[in-house]
Amino acid sequence: xxxxxxxxxxxxxxxxxxxxxxxxxxxxxxxxxxxxxxxxxxxxxxxxxxxxxxxxxxxxxxxxxxxxxxxxxxxxxxxxxxxxxxxxxxxxxxxxxxxxxxxxxxxxxxxxxxxxxxxxxxxxxxxxxxxxxxxxxxxxxxxxxxxxxxxxxxxxxxxxxxxxxxxxxxxxxxxxxxxxx
Numbered sequence: 001x002x003x004x005x006x007x008x009x010x011x012x013x014x015x016x017x018x019x020x021x022x023x024x025x026x027x028x029x030x031x032x033x034x035x036x037x038x039x040x041x042x043x044x045x046x047x048x049x050x051x052x053x054x055x056x057x058x059x060x061x062x063x064x065x066x067x068x069x070x071x072x073x074x075x076x077x078x079x080x081x082x083x084x085x086x087x088x089x090x091x092x093x094x095x096x097x098x099x100x101x102x103x104x105x106x107x108x109x110x111x112x113x114x115x116x117x118x119x120x121x122x123x124x125x126x127x128x129x130x131x132x133x134x135x136x137x138x139x140x141x142x143x144x145x146x147x148x149x150x151x152x153x154x155x156x157x158x159x160x161x162x163x164x165x166x167x168x169x170x171x172x173x174x175x176x177x178x179x180x181x
Contacts, residue, residue: 068114075115085120085179088158092158099151151164151175158178162175
């Protein structure tokens with residue numbers, strides 16, 4: 001999608017945002033491919049301390065918040081200041097936040113508010129990313145459907161759960177991971 005935006009816009013800020021998204025997606029894809037190949041070869045495992053986190057959670061939330069606010073969407077963030085998570089959990093949650101933010105911009109035409117909430121309790125980290133988009137209105141941009149499938153697979157690998165569904169007030173993405181592997 002971002003490559004198509006580059007072909008269709010002359011706006012410097014839009015181009016820069018798309019270039020950054022493409023670069024981040026490429027780095028993450030390469031990291032994922034290397035990790036999977038390492039696992040297939042028996043050289044790497046999925047322990048949380050083995051997975052690097054490309055960005056911190058606060059930085060990712062700040063970037064996603066800024067992008068949404070630039071689109072006229074109000075963002076409420078309910079995340080404890082002192083969150084300390086294993087690297088694997090951090091990387092997985094960062095991907096959910098990025099993918100959810102992109103999906104709001106791509107598909108949730110009419111959304112006016114987004115809420116990002118994170119809780120750490122009883123050995124689990126739980127994330128909820130919700131919007132208030134009305135039903136059956138989209139920006140008309142193509143979707144591959146792979147984003148949600150990749151996230152479901154990632155959370156399954158780590159023993160957690162992932163769900164994205166339309167609720168009565170809009171879309172709700174829920175993700176949970178155990179803090180211990």
